[in-house]
Amino acid sequence: MSFDGMVTYAAVKEFRDKLTLGKIEKIYQPQPEQLLFNIHTKQGKQKLFISSAGNHSAAYLVNETPENPPEPPVFCMVLRKHLSAARISDIVQHENDRIIEIIMETVNELGFSVNKKLIIELMGKHSNILLIDMATDKIIDSIKHVSIDVNRARQILPGKAYQYPPAQEKTPFTEITADDMQRLTSSELQPERAIMSEVQGISPALAESIAAAGNTSDVPDATSGISSCDPDACFDALRSIIYSLDEGKPSPVVYVDETGKPVDFHITPLTVYENSYDAVEFDTFSEAAAYFFSHRESSNTIKQKSNDLMRVVKAHLDKLKLKTQRLNEDLVKAENSEKYRVYGELLTANLHLAKPGSSSITVLNYYDGSQLDIPLDPKFSPSKNAQNYYKKYGKSKTAVKEKKVQLEEVGREIEYLESVVSFIDLAASIEEIDLIKQELIESGVIRFRKTRKEQKKASKPKPYSYTISSGKTVLVGRNNKENDWLTLKKASGTDMWFHTKDIPGSHAILFLEGTEPTEEDLFETAAIAAFHSKGADSENVPVDYTKVRHVKKPSGAKPGMVIFYHNRTLYVTPKLPTEPVPTRSS
Numbered sequence: 119m120s121f122d123g124m125v126t127y128a129a130v131k132e133f134r135d136k137l138t139l140g141k142i143e144k145i146y147q148p149q150p151e152q153l154l155f156n157i158h159t160k161q162g163k164q165k166l167f168i169s170s171a172g173n174h175s176a177a178y179l180v181n182e183t184p185e186n187p188p189e190p191p192v193f194c195m196v197l198r199k200h201l202s203a204a205r206i207s208d209i210v211q212h213e214n215d216r217i218i219e220i221i222m223e224t225v226n227e228l229g230f231s232v233n234k235k236l237i238i239e240l241m242g243k244h245s246n247i248l249l250i251d252m253a254t255d256k257i258i259d260s261i262k263h264v265s266i267d268v269n270r271a272r273q274i275l276p277g278k279a280y281q282y283p284p285a286q287e288k289t290p291f292t293e294i295t296a297d298d299m300q301r302l303t304s305s306e307l308q309p310e311r312a313i314m315s316e317v318q319g320i321s322p323a324l325a326e327s328i329a330a331a332g333n334t335s336d337v338p339d340a341t342s343g344i345s346s347c348d349p350d351a352c353f354d355a356l357r358s359i360i361y362s363l364d365e366g367k368p369s370p371v372v373y374v375d376e377t378g379k380p381v382d383f384h385i386t387p388l389t390v391y392e393n394s395y396d397a398v399e400f401d402t403f404s405e406a407a408a409y410f411f412s413h414r415e416s417s418n419t420i421k422q423k424s425n426d427l428m429r430v431v432k433a434h435l436d437k438l439k440l441k442t443q444r445l446n447e448d449l450v451k452a453e454n455s456e457k458y459r460v461y462g463e464l465l466t467a468n469l470h471l472a473k474p475g476s477s478s479i480t481v482l483n484y485y486d487g488s489q490l491d492i493p494l495d496p497k498f499s500p501s502k503n504a505q506n507y508y509k510k511y512g513k514s515k516t517a518v519k520e521k522k523v524q525l526e527e528v529g530r531e532i533e534y535l536e537s538v539v540s541f542i543d544l545a546a547s548i549e550e551i552d553l554i555k556q557e558l559i560e561s562g563v564i565r566f567r568k569t570r571k572e573q574k575k576a577s578k579p580k581p582y583s584y585t586i587s588s589g590k591t592v593l594v595g596r597n598n599k600e601n602d603w604l605t606l607k608k609a610s611g612t613d614m615w616f617h618t619k620d621i622p623g624s625h626a627i628l629f630l631e632g633t634e635p636t637e638e639d640l641f642e643t644a645a646i647a648a649f650h651s652k653g654a655d656s657e658n659v660p661v662d663y664t665k666v667r668h669v670k671k672p673s674g675a676k677p678g679m680v681i682f683y684h685n686r687t688l689y690v691t692p693k694l695p696t697e698p699v700p701t702r703s704s
Contacts, residue, residue: 121176121240121407123214123291123319128363128370128385128403129177130211130218135366136164136179142204142222147194148184151261153247157206169411170261172243177218178407196259200224200234200249207233212282214290214319216240221252234258239283250280288318292360299353303332309347323388330389331355359386370406372398374413383410423551424542427558431542434563435535442528449521455514460485461492462507465500472500533622534598534676535563540622540652541597554597557677579603582624582650584695586642591629594650598678601625602671605680611667614640616647619660619687623651625678627666641690648692658689 140159147153152174155166167180190198204224211218218238226232233252239245248260257278264274272281289298294317302312309332314325332351362368363385372383373395381395382388383406391397400406460483465472468481475496483490494503538554545551558564581604582594593608595601605615605625614628614635626647628635635643644661653659664685671680 121216122321122324123211123216124321124324124359124363125385125403125407126211126216126218126240127214127292127319127360128368129407130209131363131366132179132403133166133177133209133218133220136161137166137206137209137220140164140206142201142206145194145197145201146183146186147191148186150191151245152184153194153197153261154180154184154186167408168238168247170239170245170247172245174411175240175242175245176407176411177238177240178411179402179404180408193259193261197249200258201236204234213285214292215283216319217282237280241283244283246274248274248280255280286318288316290318291320291356294353294356296350296353299356300349303329303347303349303352309352313352321384323382323390324384324386327386327389328352328355362386368403370400370403372400372406372410374398378413380410380414383407423548423555424545427551427555428539428542430564431535431538431558435532435539438528438532438535442525442532445521445525445528449518449525452514452517452521455511455518458507458511458514460490462504462511464490465492465494465504465507469500469504472503474499476500530676530679534561534679536652537598537622537678538563541624543652544624544650544654545596550596553599557597557599561676579608584646586628586639586646586695588636588639590631590633590635590639592626592643592646593629594626594646595624595678598676601678605666605669606671609666611665613666614643614663615666615669615682616643616661616663617682618648618651618653619662621651621653621659623647623653625680626650641688642695644688644690645693646695648690649694651692654692657691659692661688661690662686663688 137157137159140157142155143158143163144156145153146156149169149171151169151171153168155168157164157166165180165183166177167184168177169175201222201224204222206220207223208221209218210221216239218240220236220238222234222236224232224234235250235252237246237248237250239248246260246262246264249258250256251258257274257276257280259276260274262274263276264272266273272283298316302316303309305312307315308329310322310326310329313328314320314322317325320328329347329352332347332349332355334346334348368385369387370383370385371387373381373388373391375381375395382391385403385406387397398409400409464481464483465479467484468479471481472479472494476494477496478494479492479500480489481492482488494500495506498506538558541554542551545554555564579600581596581600584592584594586592593604595604601624604627609615609627609629612632613630616626616628617623624647626643628639628643640663644663647661648654648659651659662682662685664682668684669680669682
């Protein structure tokens with residue numbers, strides 16, 4: 119990620135233009151390593167988001183307010199104490215490095231005007247956010263504490279004098295001259311390596327782009343290394359980027375892969391990514407940064423949350439499948455219990471032949487005329503042995519009924535969890551993952567103790583909404599609870615219900631509003647239902663459909679589990695309508 123000194127330079131330029139003389143109204147700490155400042159400025163309200171997380175070290179302006187914890191963390195309380203109603207007097211960058219300093223004027227407990235400084239160090243896993251008393255240059259507090267056990271050279275603790283991170287002994291990019299560039303491009307190192315190693319605030323990708331601007335070698339691009347380049351062209355490329363930022367005309371761009379996942383971003387196009395990824399252009403630095411981090415964070419968070427949830431569900435599925443195996447084994451044993459009835463009858467008919475204390479008796483099996491050996495327990499009399507065989511036979515017959523009932527219950531549980539697995543696979547947002555988790559909690563699959571603070575209002579169903587070619591609306595559930603809501607509450611009895619045949623998936627409802635569906639309506643809706651199922655990557659997927667009035671939910675059934683009749687089946691290839699783009703129903 120190229121949040122280098124040049125990107126920081128652009129961020130400071132944007133912050134100075136939009137936040138200087140602004141008044142801090144509210145301070146939040148959404149996550150342990152994140153801060154959000156609501157700032158009132160002449161241009162209106164601005165929201166400054168700062169993160170010191172190792173995989174998300176950044177500072178940019180946002181439009182949305184993230185969810186906050188019920189109780190503010192200690193560092194948030196410290197900032198509120200010292201910076202509430204503070205006015206921003208200046209925002210500067212330290213020596214073209216990834217360090218932003220926000221200087222603020224505020225009033226202390228005695229009513230005297232004092233200056234405080236918020237220092238934002240954007241250095242990957244070593245990122246930090248510190249509040250400094252400018253009168254003493256001491257740390258009031260920081261979002262991360264660094265003790266002597268972690269770093270002997272630089273401790274970050276309340277009361278300690280603030281020290282900047284060790285200097286890298288490089289020349290800031292704003293101080294590079296044409297002669298410096300001549301020296302760098304003529305060194306033994308490749309031009310991009312020389313620029314990166316000697317110039318402060320330049321990332322590898324930006325160094326390659328600057329070197330590529332002056333490429334005079336036979337190599338077509340900078341990805342394979344540049345053997346020679348024109349120093350004047352390289353210098354002009356660097357100064358052009360700086361000039362565009364000084365004039366407030368950056369060219370922010372986010373590079374995304376074929377799946378739309380952000381790979382990198384910068385405030386200027388990067389040659390190294392031009393042939394490999396698609397470029398998404400933005401007007402401001404903050405728009406690009408917010409897009410990059412929100413989409414990357416969302417993708418990573420969805421993946422992490424879905425993996426955690428999938429692990430729990432699959433562990434539960436494995437237990438149920440093992441239980442099914444054992445129940446089947448017990449059922450086979452129970453169904454082979456007919457011999458106990460025969461033993462009991464033959465032993466009762468031949469009690470006069472049995473001797474007390476015998477371990478077996480051989481009798482004539484009058485069912486087939488053969489000789490049959492019947493095992494006996496020497497501890498019991500022959501009549502007691504016969505009674506025990508009748509009891510075994512009776513228990514086995516009862517066990518057959520019980521095991522079949524248990525197998526049906528376990529089968530329904532497996533069917534339900536397999537539908538949950540398909541919804542986890544298809545989840546496209548954190549909200550959908552959270553709703554599935556909530557469903558599993560309510561179903562008892564996940565044990566969870568709710569506290570009063572953690573109780574949330576039930577969210578309003580927001581199924582996927584599509585408009586097919588005839589103009590009719592199709593709604594599709596995002597999880598089993600929404601499936602129930604759609605089928606049992608939202609839809610009328612004359613609407614059409616669709617679901618993949620014997621394949622976990624969503625309920626799809628074709629809303630007819632008193633009209634009759636055409637064959638094209640049925641096939642389009644069936645294709646949508648197939649797309650929102652485990653068979654989305656297959657062809658000729660069977661989809662059952664029937665009137666909603668013919669869909670019933672058995673008493674006590676799990677969410678999304680229904681029975682239906684008078685149904686017919688279509689075979690379709692999963693597909694979504696091309697127009698319009700799918701939206702969420704309100």
